[in-house]
Amino acid sequence: MAFNLTVDDFDPLVAYSNYGDWQTPNPQDNPTWWNATQDVTGSQWHQNTYHLTTVAGAQATFNFTGSALHIFGGTGANPNYTVTVDSASQVLTTANNTAGRTLLYGNDSLALAPHTVQITNNGGGLLLDLFVVGTKLGGDGATFTNTTVDDRNTQTLSFQPGGGWTQQTGDNFFNQTSTYTGAQGASIETNFSGSAVWVYGDQVNDHGSYTVYLNNSAVGTYTQRSGCANGYAKSCEKLHGLAFFAGPLPQGQHALKIVNAGGNGQGQQTFFDFDYLEYTTPSVWPQLAGAGGGAGASGTATGAETATGSAPATTSAHSGAAAGGVGTALLGLVAAAWVARKLVGQ
Template sequence: MAFNLTVDDFDPLVAYSNYGDWQTPNPQDNPTWWNATQDVTGSQWHQDTYHLTTVSGAQASFNFTGSALQIFGGTGANPNYTVSIDNNPSTLTTANNTAGRTLLYGNDSLPFVPHTVQITNHGGGLLLDLFVVGTKLGGDGATFTNTTVDDRSTQTLSFQPGGGWTQQTGDNFFNQTSTYTGAQGANVETNFTGSAVWVYGDQVNDHGSYTVYLNNTAVGTYTQRSGCANGYAKSCEKLHGLAFFAGPLPQGQHQLKIVNAGTNGQGQQTFFDFDYLEYTTPSVWPQLAVAGASTSAGGSASGTNTGSATSSAPATTSSHKSAAADGGFGTALLAVVAAAWVVRKVVS
């Protein structure tokens, strides 16, 4: 049965070539807007976030298993970018878009196998907002039983070491609770029977890398560092980030384990937040199911913000100028972005 996976531009599943190549709003200004409608946010962008670049060579990428992909965002008056699926580049032409979100790329006839997508800017302006993946989590006519596991579900979850994790509370967490760690090698583990699993957690600029294992196989390394390029700090907090997704998975029970790196390349302590996870169990399992690393969604891009998964292809980047420069992006789209900021100040 067809299913659309929505991946926001801020989600850890998307990897960016370098933080300094991209401009983003600060989700900490309005922490509840990850779940707000447009009439509340006054913004045309999904969850009122975006990643905007004018840097030639700036890249974003992630992995997915599915037969369809749509990428939404914006361009200036002279769009110049390419999208590569599995290292097969396609030079794109699109209608000049200076008035809001548009379809940057769409393909509904991909083979239903693992893919890597990379989008590269070539000197014009590029804004990334949302990725939608068409996949299949159940067989024809399937119904689904969804199960949510909160961080306090100790009968289901195992946090190791026990003293390496800290429980916290807050109105914006699921069930008002979350659990985090800054300990190197600290991990959370669970078993579930389902065709797909989603993991959610907080993103902050003092968070860092974590590795995900499925059935004792490492399937990807991602980062919960948030997207604002203002250095290592407890800043730029984004709630409800999609830390991991896997699907479709073969029939049976699966073991999920997430391990915190605990440090970055500068020797600073990094954290991982676990808020909750969800998994779905179909009444009819999908026939086209793959196991292990090929099921994971994640990204691989060179630079400061690096995520990787087994099936990802390497990306290269060359930063020639500051993302703050206009670089031919077009004042009209910049005005649209500025207008979104004005609206959100009025609403808030």
């Protein structure tokens, strides 16, 4: 059963070659807009964020597992950028949109397998807004049981060391709570039975690297630095960042562990924030080539909140972005005019 995963340009799953090469709005100016509709934000950009560059050679990289990929953003009047999926590069000069979001790249014919996409600005203007991945989280006709695990759920979650984590509250967190650490090597662990898992936490410029382990194997290192290019500080906070996603996963128990690096290599302490996670369990599991059954996972996640129905919202059919991407040129006039000045007036 096919689903679309939406990844915002700010999410830690997207890595940028140099923060200083990219200009972004400050999500802290409107902290609730990650979940606001366009009539509230007045912006056509997904979650009212984007990454904009006019620097030749500026790059963004994104790893995903899926059979389709669509990248949305904007360009100047003379687009010139390269998209590389795995080892195949394609120089694109056809997207031409100075007023709003457009499709920068689309491919519906990928193998359902791990892929790496890299998008490089070749000297014009390039704006990245969101990535949409087509993937498969269940077999044909599957229904899904979605489970949400809040940071306060100590029946399901293990925070190590116990004294290395600090609880906090705030109206904009899920269930008004969140937990963070600045301790080097501090970890959070859980077990779950699902075909996909999502982890959420806020991003701030004093946050840093963390490594994710799935079934005892390191699967990626990411950063929760928000990246508004104003240096190390408690600034540029964006709530509800997608800190990690994995799927499709084979049937069975899976062990998830996240380890905070605790420093940025320049003598500054860095933090990791955990707000909540979700996983989905299908009634019919997807058939995956070479599936190993989740070897290494043990135990059962308990004490979580569950709901039966469709997959979590982040994987539902993507409304507005994919289907209407090219047609949004006249929306969000204030942001569009600003971007047009940046891209055309260089």
